[in-house]
Amino acid sequence: MPQGVVIRAYNGYHYVRTEASVFECKTRGKMKKQREKVYVGDYVEFEDLGQEKGIIEKILPRKTLLERPTIANISQVFLMFAVKDPDVNLKLLNRFLVLAEHSDIPIVICLNKVELAEEEANRIAEEYRAIGYTVLLLSAHEERNIDMLKAALADKITVFAGPSGVGKSSLLNLVEPTFELATGSVSEKIGRGKHTTRFAQLLPLSSGGYVVDTPGFSYTEFEMEETALASCFPEFRQYEQCRFSPCLHSHEPSCGVKEALDRGDIRQQRYQSYLEILAEIQEAKKKKY
Ligand SMILES: Nc1nc2c(ncn2[C@@H]2O[C@H](COP(=O)(O)OP(=O)(O)O)[C@@H](O)[C@H]2O)c(=O)[nH]1
Ligand SMILES: [Mg+2]
Ligand SMILES: [Zn+2]
Known part of the structure; x- marks a missing residue:
């Protein structure tokens, strides 16, 4: 069965590119039942129906x-x-x-x-x-x-x-x-x-x-635990030797990150972004309960 990559999804069709051409594909009914959704970027196997049309049978393992x-x-x-x-x-x-x-x-x-x-x-x-x-x-x-x-x-x-x-x-x-x-x-x-x-x-x-x-990202929500945020700031990692564990590096005393900030080893503007995103995560958490 031929394989290809989904380069576009539009109006219920998936456009699958192979080395030879681009096939306009529907997905097999059983995939819908199993709630298997095909996304742009997926590698798929499909049945060639001729005239550059096909039916997607299988999604190959997705990396990300x-x-x-x-x-x-x-x-x-x-x-x-x-x-x-x-x-x-x-x-x-x-x-x-x-x-x-x-x-x-x-x-x-x-x-x-x-x-x-x-x-x-x-x-x-x-x-x-x-x-x-x-x-x-x-x-x-x-x-x-x-x-x-x-x-x-x-x-x-x-x-x-x-x-x-x-x-x-x-x-x-x-x-x-x-x-x-x-x-x-x-x-x-x-x-x-x-x-x-x-x-x-x-x-x-x-x-x-x-x-x-991309037409732009609607990057608005941070769906993560507040304790996971610091590790998304790579330059914080080496300074996370704090008295408290876990430490949110915001109000806690003897905080390695804040000490690095005071020494100028962490940039003020990066730390400000950290605090702002932390506040957003905490706000979203409050709303949930
Ligand atoms: N001065 C300057 N203008 C640029 C440069 N690259 C793009 N532009 C202009 O910026 C505007 C937006 O460019 P566009 O490629 O449509 O941006 P996009 O919205 O990110 O895709 C256009 O008027 C471009 O001519 C650059 O290197 N220097
Ligand atoms: Mg553009
Ligand atoms: Zn800390």
């Missing part, structure tokens, strides 16, 4: 499942921000990072439009590299580091996440000119470009692998 948007088998998330226009939002970056850390998916931070604010770009890159993240400094307008971007995408399934207007589609069009993704402001986008990014879909790269140009 990202939520909102739901995509299976992601290898990495590229968190995309612009240094300027729109200004980089570190709070939002930190929130994305926490969610990606929590789901154990490798992250690469990308800063685009660096030609608009070189110093700021270098400063932010240094700060996050010190934590251990990979940071790519990019400019779609000046085509800077596009080769590096291409190399990082080859043979992987990569989700491009980040606010609207930071240059995700512009960069993807440089990586693969045939994508012809719509770019520009929201009003400029109407009627331009071949693809609009209303639905998550896998776009095949000629170097192998796929990218997902």
Whole structure:
């Protein structure tokens, strides 16, 4: 039976890409009964009905499942921000990072439009590299580091996440000119470009692998225990020698994280994000009971 990857789901159909072509598939009735849901990114086995139509019989074991948007088998998330226009939002970056850390998916931070604010770009890159993240400094307008971007995408399934207007589609069009993704402001986008990014879909790269140009993440809720949050801030880990265990690193005395903060070994802006997310988790917990 042929196998392929689901690159798009639309109107009850799943579009399954094989080496030869793309098949428009329904799922077998028994899968629905067993509540087996097929997601974009899933590798599947299907019955070939001819004329590029098919029926999905089986989902092959799933490695990961990202939520909102739901995509299976992601290898990495590229968190995309612009240094300027729109200004980089570190709070939002930190929130994305926490969610990606929590789901154990490798992250690469990308800063685009660096030609608009070189110093700021270098400063932010240094700060996050010190934590251990990979940071790519990019400019779609000046085509800077596009080769590096291409190399990082080859043979992987990569989700491009980040606010609207930071240059995700512009960069993807440089990586693969045939994508012809719509770019520009929201009003400029109407009627331009071949693809609009209303639905998550896998776009095949000629170097192998796929990218997902998401319409944006509705990253709002942090579904985790409050004690799990600190481990989503990698630079906290080495300082978690606190008097209390577990320690939330907020109001407790003799806290290793707060001492590191006072020494300047942990950045104030990162710790602020930590406290804000902690408060949100605690607030959500209260509502539950
Ligand atoms: N100055 C500058 N503008 C850019 C750069 N990359 C993209 N833009 C512009 O930013 C706007 C939004 O780009 P787009 O790719 O649609 O962003 P998306 O919403 O993240 O997909 C467009 O007007 C682009 O021309 C860059 O490197 N430098
Ligand atoms: Mg876009
Ligand atoms: Zn502590």
